[in-house]
Amino acid sequence: MKIRNLTKKMDDNLVLKDVSFDLQAGEVTALIGRNGVGKTTLFSTMTGIYLPDEGDVFLDEKSIYKHPEVKQQLFFLEDNMNHFNTYSVQTVVKIYKQIYTTFDEVFFNELMEQFELPMKAKLLSFSKGRKALFFIILAFSLNVRYLLLDEPMDGLDIIIKKQILAIIKDTVKKRGTSVVIASHRLEELEAIADRVIVLKGASVELDYYLEDMRTDAVKIQVAFKTKKIPDFVKNNAQLLYRNGRIYTLLVTENASGFLADLRLEDPVLLEEMTISIEDIFTVHLANDKIDYYEI
Template structure:
């Protein structure tokens, strides 16, 4: 069990993360989503001990990684912004991680490099952005660390490679009960992969839920009214996702029989449910009035 307990982080004079608390069980895949600059990468760096905490604890099975330093090898995170080995070959990088992670499997790394036509004597800096991302995943898998922190792992990957990466990750989760904490702006790729979603906004985790649970309580409705006027009900109890003339798509986080009755009382020409996606939840929780203007 990985436990993040009341984590706080300040950089300079700015508070980036405040009172971040959650748990992750073995074999669980969590998606960490938020707007640009919300602090997602900072949170991963804090968990991986790349940043010192201002307050809070990182625990594995109830034991602090600050008091038992060996526990840090249970967590894998590669910070591409501060790589010191860009001039090294893939083989040399693997040797470095083999020394750092007791369970690192060099033979597995070499087999995966060959499978994806990566040459072990090639320098990291010579790889394309997508191939660097693929190599980072191969490193993570080969580390055999129980907790993998993946920051935008699908960025730069083409569709075929991306699907293969997802297959590799899911195989690791199912076979070895490894846990993934993933940040990504590619919500389409992320949605079918994750068990839970954490939404990070204004320094805090504002939502922690499973998508299927959300779908039990929420509704995304396409509603056609007889006029172009937007009912105050939609603004008060929902989030308007889209408007095109008299056609409105509205997300209601808490859809009750009472609310359904109020919508019916508007006498809409059409009212039908649409599938709720992770992108809908992202937009409903993280967009502001200034992000878009609705013309009616």
């Protein structure tokens, strides 16, 4: 799926500006950004609920706006499916089976049984967690190539979250589905995301694979003998946190060269740490920069 130069205004507000990326099969992409940045608007525009002011979205080289039939291959799970509240599970399934001929009934029944969700109950009688679980099961049962999930785990308890993550991971692996999950709960996506797209100020600020990031980048804790911070540190590292004289730094390019230079300074503390999505988010989206000199 190719997203090309999407620009979208909501009222007079420019929400998306020249947004482009490709989605590949068998990958989980985390779409992250602060509240109100435009994640839901991007999904709505990618699926033709909104028409873009500029740009296009292609599935198998066909524009989804000009060839709506290709949208059979994608599904957008909105963060609030309350419009189905008065329907029974059976009725919702019937509706989706008519729309999506790829619906996998065996898979659906197996998961409904596994999670003990009743078929005849109305969705209104489900707790928030059970309802979210039901819609995730439904979404994956549609057997589409592209799934866009908007905050699918918002407000769920840890047990259900883990169950949902397991379903996502398993199905992506087995079926080669491409899943995009919009969230600001980064720690939850860490375990399953292959790639992260960061939206900021209406545009794509960052787009990278976590594995590449972990290879090219390094996160370290360092403390120097004196209060003076070497210039190459200030110029090449992004400061994540500071605790007294201990600096937690993120270096995203030429990590090995940076570490070698750092060792020459003979620091009193130098420790490598695991990079999290949250670190990236902090560096790129935080408004307040931490000052190296504030000791």
